[in-house]
Amino acid sequence: MLTHLSIKQFAVVTEAELAFGPGLTVISGETGAGKSLLVDALGLISGLRADSGVVRHGADRAELVADFTLADTPTALAWLRENELDEDDGCQIRRVIRADGGSKAWINGRPVTLSQLTDLATRLVEIHGQHEHQALMSKPSQLALLDAYGRTDTPRAAVASAARHWSALLQERDALSARGDVSERTAWLEHQFTELDREALDAGTIAKLQADHRRLAHASDLITACEGTFARLGGDEGPSLTRLLQQARHDLQRVSEHEPRLLEVNAMLDNAAIQIDEALVLLDRVRSDLELDPDAFEGLERRLGRLHELARKHRVTPEQLAAHRDGLAEELEVLRTAGVRVQQLDGEIETAKTAWQEAAAVLTEARQAAAKSLSDSTTALIADLGMGGGRFDVALEPVDANRPDPNGAERVEFLVAANPGQPARALRKVASGGELSRISLAIEVAALGLDAVQTMVFDEVDSGIGGAVADIVGQKLRALGASRQVLCVTHLPQVAAKGHAHYRVSKAASEGITRSAVQRLDAKAREEELARMLGGVELTKEARAAAKRLLADVD
Structure with a gap:
């Protein structure tokens, strides 16, 4: 879980310190104030490539630091230990981007490559929004989520074991055959x-x-x-x-x-x-x-x-x-028995292949059932989220069954039709950022956060919606926050009211330079921010009353 984020000299932010807890944290602010900069900062923390444009004008470098607790993230802790980067049960990621375009990264105070940073970040943070680095855009992540949803651990382990045995026999036969006439x-x-x-x-x-x-x-x-x-x-x-x-x-x-x-x-x-x-x-x-x-x-x-x-x-x-x-x-x-062993291996390989195919068939059946259930649940949810008539499908794509694949006999592709009558397309090719965020939210809610990542970030998940749909989006985000840490950048008061914590990003000009500031809101300030989001620049009695009602309606 993300516990702290420090931002210095980043874009229009001079310096900001944010503390995070469990549940749903919402981030609001005026248009152009820099709300999504927090998402961008987490993206860079996650290993995205950066250029000098992210460094605040006049500064020589931008610095980003994120602290995580790993008590509920065993996969990240195991990765750190495997790479000899562990430090108790916590983790600190630091990224520095220089004005000349260079950058460096550290994990627990030790320098690392961007590849290492990305490997670790995939175990810590999922970012859902208009950016290509979303975890749900990659086929391996989609397969992992489907397997988690279908609870396929046992058949998946059987397939992997059968694949290793089959592969070892093939390698032995290849080694013997490579000797030729002995x-x-x-x-x-x-x-x-x-x-x-x-x-x-x-x-x-x-x-x-x-x-x-x-x-x-x-x-x-x-x-x-x-x-x-x-x-x-x-x-x-x-x-x-x-x-x-x-x-x-x-x-x-x-x-x-x-x-x-x-x-x-x-x-x-x-x-x-x-x-x-x-x-x-x-x-x-x-x-x-x-x-x-x-x-x-x-x-x-x-x-x-x-x-x-x-x-x-x-x-x-x-x-x-x-x-x-x-x-x-x-x-x-060995040489005298090589010919006999090759003949034995032919039979053993056929037996191993059959064993893998049988194990893979069991896994395929489990995945087919999970795919239908996840498709139906997500389709129902995206309708609730303002995409009536939209459809979500989990397509299973067969792979070569004549090779020992530890992941089974198929790959997964998430498909979406955002509107009635449209053909389903790959989720990674959906054009609208708002639709993409809502679909991602629907998938995560349907899957009940079964993937191993504890921190989920939704950027502009409510783009293009309002009214009752906005309220439903807020409810779904809060529900997801019961099992995962959720951060959401929003411009809708109905969504912001559902947060367990609320940050406001504001901007101001000083000496001809625009700067953004981030402030955690207490109960009174939060009511004022919701009123601003409801009524615009002038805070009327009606807007304040509506803000109070929104907060009162939260469970």
Whole structure:
């Protein structure tokens, strides 16, 4: 819901601040005062392209700011989160148009493109009037409104799911078919796989092979080191280290009664002797395992050389050869079964197509019923709104049923015949702005505001009507305001009296410059404004009395 609109240096408006609440807010004023500028401002907030002509003469830029609460607009809140533009449960849109024609836009203080601005605004505001940016003019919006009216969520979800499944199968078949003759690729892969599969490529085997190779490559040095160490520790080259430790312990034990700390030293030497004995045993075992074997070393050289050659050939490391081999095996399996899979897919695609067509038929039936009901209800309402003999139709236009369309087997076009005997034409081609606004109002009232947008703006919805019809228009707008926030620019007192809130736009000349001002009316000022709308420049007793009656008649 729109809560606040700020306008600065826009056309003839120097500065204006408007606060909005729920229900119906009406905007009135003298002809030429700038009532529709508020609608124009919301249009620019919604992403319409602007030129320098909207900047007030003498100013360097115009600035527009709109604040919304999103508690009742989950689609807008979801869009903001998806685009990482969310800020709690509120939203502020700011648009600046420079006098040189450039413009910038921000959402919650972050710069955005006009495309992003438009995407968000379609979820926040619908503008009905003489402008091409009306939401109800677009076929996707018309389809969404019909589906909301017919409550087709379940069949529509079934159609979308069936379309996704059908589309995925088609893509899989296209990918397989795009490969063409795969015999050469298969033969090449089989050769590559066989070459790799001859070798033991698991990580453990390669690691042991490399370790064995290193040991044999340094066997001579290892043997020399082991024998020399054994000789020095075991006493072959002088006194045994174990015997020396025993002699040292014996000497310490004789005097340790005089110095208790020597007992601790003795224990350390005892542990050292044990460690040396264990080291000698392991050293002897290692030496026994070592031998100079040129034939074995040559064999290891050949195996490692073969692995490195394969790694270079396949552009991987030796450790990655096993994974590469497994990848070749997987691709081979896919290619070998590709022909069989294509034949399977043909059958699965036909089944998926049938499933989509059946789901689409259910959705079409629901839409046909909703279209008739919406057509009848709207036709009755446009007659009440001063277009007697007019007709509203919802046309369902079939689309190609041989393609997986998630939106179903038809598109929607709203058609209108404004006068008796005239052929129905597309709503977007209706010429009269007033008729267009009233038809839009009738559609929204008939649909009970079922679309997700919470704020609806009607510009000059009462153009060309008066009397009893004007009163009915006001009643319908107020009724719509029970479920949606409605803003209406009007010049009829019968409509203005139905508002929950009332703004007046006035203009005045100062120093040769015309400026417009916007004022929220209290009860007394509102009565005066309705009297002016009823009686013209001079406010007579009769006009004031009529204004009081209009306000008294509002529920």
